[in-house]
Structure formats: C-alpha cells, structure tokens
Amino acid sequence: MAVYVGMLRLGRLCAASRGVLGARAALFRTWQEAKLQSVRPLSSREADRTSPLPIGGLSYIQGCTRIRLVSKTVGQCLDATAQRVPDREALVVLHENMRLTFAQLKEEVDKAASGLLSIGLCKGDRLGMWGPNSYAWVLMQLATAQAMELEYVLKKVGCKALVFPKQFKTQQYYDILKQICPELENAQPGALKSQRLPDLTTVISVDAPLPGTLLLDEVVAAGSTQQHLDRLRYTQQFLSCHDPINILFTSGTTGSPKGATLSHYNIVNNSNMIGERLRLHLKTAEELRVILPSPLYHCLGSVGGTMTCILHGATLILSSPIFNGKKALEAISRERGSMLYGTPTMYVDILNQPDFSSYDISSMCGGVIAGSPAPPELIRAIINKMNMKELVVAYGTTENSPVTFMNFPDDTVEQKSESVGRILPHTEAQILNMEAGTLVALNTPGELCIRGYCVMLGYWGEPQKTKEVVGQEKWYRTGDIAMMDEQGFCKIVGRFKDMIIRGGENIYPAELEDFFHTHPQVQEVQVVGVKDSRMGEEICACIRLKNGEKTTAEEIKAFCKGKIAHFKIPRYIVFVTDYPLTISGKVQKFKLREQMEQHLNL
Structure with a gap:
C-alpha cells in the first residue's frame, strides 16, 4: 500500500x-x-560542466557554486514554465x-x-x-x-x-x-x-x-x-520557499519507514540541479520527452521526474499505472520518448521483454538509473541495447531531496558503470571512518555523509530520530558505505546495515553482486549475510537466472574460484524467482535475510 x-x-x-x-x-x-x-x-544557462576535486588526499568534496540556488516555490516554477512554453505538452x-x-x-x-x-x-x-x-x-x-x-x-x-x-x-x-x-x-x-x-x-x-x-x-x-x-x-x-511541501516516506528497505519532510527549497533546487546535470536546457522540445514508469510516490518519480520536467519544460509521459516493462517500451515507441527513468530492477525487466527487438527506440538518447546499486554489466547493456548514450547514474536518499551524486552525460561507460558520478552543486560530501568518525583517505571505504541545501527539514514528528542522522553541524549520515577517488567519483560499496562480517572479515554485498552479474546465466542477484554459530555470519547469494537457463550451486562456486578471494565465495547459493520488494521496487534485504535463514533452517 x-x-x-x-x-x-x-x-x-x-x-x-x-x-x-x-x-x-x-x-x-x-x-x-x-x-x-x-x-x-x-x-541559469550555465551548465555544470566541471566538478571540483578532493583536496589533500582525503574523502571530502564540495560541489561548485556557480549555479545560483533558487528561492522559488513549486507554483512559481510552474507559472514560469507555463509562460515560457505554454503550448508545449506538459503531461501525457x-x-x-x-x-x-x-x-x-x-x-x-x-x-x-x-x-x-x-x-x-x-x-x-x-x-x-x-x-x-x-x-x-x-x-x-x-x-x-x-x-x-x-x-x-x-x-x-x-x-x-x-x-x-x-x-x-x-x-x-x-x-x-x-x-x-x-x-x-x-x-x-x-x-x-x-x-x-x-x-x-x-x-x-x-x-x-x-x-x-x-x-x-x-x-x-x-x-x-x-x-x-x-x-x-x-x-x-x-507562501515561503522554506515551507514544507512534502512528507516522503523512506522505502523501508531496512525497517519501518519514516516521513522525511522536504521544503519547496529542497525539491525545487534539487530538480534544477538534476536538469542542469542532464543538460536539459540545451535540448530541443523533441529531445525533452521523458518516459516515467517509476511510481510517483518515490523520489525518483516525483522529484527527479515530475519536478525536473516542470522546471525545465520537459514533457512527462506516464507509461502505466504501475510499472510494466512492455508498456514502457510501447510508450518509447509511440511517443518518441528520448529519456527513460527507472530502477535497476525495472531496466532488467525492460531489457528482458521477449519482443524487445520489435520496438522502435531510435528516439532514445539518455535517461536516469537510480534507486539502488546498478551492476556494471547492466549499465553497459542499457547504453548499448537501448541507444542511451547519455544515460546517467544518480545516487541519493529521500532525506537529501534526493540526488547528491550524478554522472555527466558524457562521462565514459567505465565511469558510469563503476561509480554513481560526481557531487552536485551546492552540496558537500565526506566519507568517515565508522569507528573513529574521522575523514578517510581517498579510495578507502567509510560512511558517506551529506550537507547542504538538500538536507531534509527532519523526520515528521520524530525529533529524536532526526537527531540520530543529522548532527549539530547539519551533516546527514546516509548509512551507506562509499569510496571516493582522486577525480571525485563516488562508488557505493553497500549499506552499513547490509555489510557481512564473516569471521572478522568485512564483506560488502554490492561487490559480490557486481561480480555475479558477469556470469552469463545470471539475470539478477542479491547477496545477504545469514547467521552462523561459528563464523558469526555466512554469505548467501540469492540468484535469479535468465529465462531458460539452468545451473547448480556447485557450478556457481566453481565460477568464483580464482576470481574472488576464497572467503568471499558464498557458502550458500539459493536460486530464486523473485525478491521481497518495497512498493518503489527496492529489495528489502532484511526480509530476504529472514527468508533465507528460514529456507536454510538456520
């Protein structure tokens, strides 16, 4: 619901x-x-063409400030677009x-x-x-x-x-x-x-x-x-741009959802930054036709989709009441869609439609993939098979309005497949040692923290929970484990709560998931830690095979040998047909963990 x-x-x-x-x-x-x-x-006509670099070898970065922050309400933005392009299609x-x-x-x-x-x-x-x-x-x-x-x-x-x-x-x-x-x-x-x-x-x-x-x-x-x-x-x-406008509930991937309260200022500026990074202001009307199969109650749909289209005069095309891969392809073909939004799971479904090759997707040029980690092999498949050369990966959280890191359309395929891009303007990011609370060196994992205009007003009616994630200096703790390189590209390693500790070794599920996606028979995989009396936790890989494919757990383990460290090879391989999902399409790993422990009689 x-x-x-x-x-x-x-x-x-x-x-x-x-x-x-x-x-x-x-x-x-x-x-x-x-x-x-x-x-x-x-x-603003200035494109955010360059991003600052980390300084001093530490994982801290601040986005550029050339693009001005906007003190407008949502209604004022709609008014301006209606005056600028009154006869352009706004909503289909x-x-x-x-x-x-x-x-x-x-x-x-x-x-x-x-x-x-x-x-x-x-x-x-x-x-x-x-x-x-x-x-x-x-x-x-x-x-x-x-x-x-x-x-x-x-x-x-x-x-x-x-x-x-x-x-x-x-x-x-x-x-x-x-x-x-x-x-x-x-x-x-x-x-x-x-x-x-x-x-x-x-x-x-x-x-x-x-x-x-x-x-x-x-x-x-x-x-x-x-x-x-x-x-x-x-x-x-x-009305004030600092008034709250939305209460967006977190997706509940790790537990009970909380209501993140966002202001006009939060979502208007984030939508503007998204559009600037996508360079929508440089596109023609024909290139501004956005297909949105994502749910509107999710930030990717409501802010990244609806609000970004409203701000930049793009046409928003809703392809179906709920996500449907076939309907998304039909919308691209029928409406000459140029951009597509979706989560990794949605893109997997679209690419695996039996009649995929029968649709005319020649109008496509780019889009956004966000919502959960995207395996490199999937990024490459989207770019190559869907004509989406300008595809970008976006990272964020509901509490950050939502996007904080994002690729540039002309980043290389490797940069898009191995990172979530670079910091957005007017946003700070730092990666901290989770025990000491100090900045980590570049290319070192730690907890990602965000500060700037994008941070929510707070969790509705829950001041204590707000204080737990937003400190006195206004840094928001994402709970995500990340690494930053010398160019400022950020890589999400996983959720702190999802990290597996096996016999004292820290194992990041996202790393293993990326590896398993290189297996030719694997369509999707989720890795969780399950309890073990000796090691504390053991690795369990929940694999969804491509249609018509068959293999065994032994064959999957053999594929791992010599390619990843021995202690990272999952003890358990379970073949599944689906995963427990939130309504917005994110995998609920805490539920998957419970299901696997029950299935394995642990």
Missing part, C-alpha cells in the same frame, strides 16, 4: 501544501497545480488518454488548489494521495511519498484529507478505508468524524461517487469560481 503525504499551503494547495498529499496526491490536477504553482524553471498519461500543455496544466492546478481551499483545507493541513500513477496523482502532488500501511501513514502525519480512486485491479481502496474508518459510509461528505483517525475529515474520490466522499470533479469545479480563485491569489503571497 502506498500513501503519499504532501503539505498543504493555502496558495495553490499543491504548490505550498503542507499537508500530506498521499502517495499519489501530488499529481492530482488541482493538487498538482497547487504544488506546481510555486515551481518555476531556473533560468497514456492509460487515461490524457494530454495537457503547460498552460492547461497550470489552469487545472489552479482550479484544483482553489477547490481544496473551498472545502475547508487550510495552510498546515496534510492531504494524502493513495493509488497508482495517474493524472490525479500528478495534479495532486509534485512531492512524493513512500510506501507503508494506510493507517500508519494517516496517523503518523495527521492527514486531514485523503484522495483515492475507487479501486485499481483487485485493490478496493474504499473498502480498505472503511475497515479502519467504519464511520465513513454514513458520514456527511467533508465532515467525517473517525475514532481511529481523528484528524481525517475529508475524503475525496477520484472517479466514482461513494458514500461519505466528495467527488474530485466537484472539488475542481468549486475551485473555478472567481471568488475562490481570488482567495487562492491572496493566499499565495504568504
């Missing part, structure tokens, strides 16, 4: 929303406009047959934001969006949120409003909500009083009249009146 939380800000609700725009709330017409309204494309939702220009999108967002004001939502209220990728999502968002149970999210942030479709496939959203909120069925629309969810008063249905709910079309229509539009204009003047 994915619920997105956005902060409601009276002026263009989405644009300044302090509330929680549920997992897809940010993308709703009114809501999105509300958020988009505060967004304005950055005008293929599964809903929906197309809007930037001028039309701005108009719809204004009406939606006005409509939300008209039904009593105020500055500081949180609105949740719940459902798959859709036009409503885009309108209601521009900020993302991540996955978790509905009641947990709604209670955590005190959602006042929730927006969702009646159902998607077998998911009956209304019926699920009634289970935790039985008062809904007999409630007056807009005046819900729930015992378990005391903050929730307004429930909005996207596509069907339902007892106790308002219909989204009616809310938008109410916002079309001059009176409500005037009120919207009035409230906009009180």
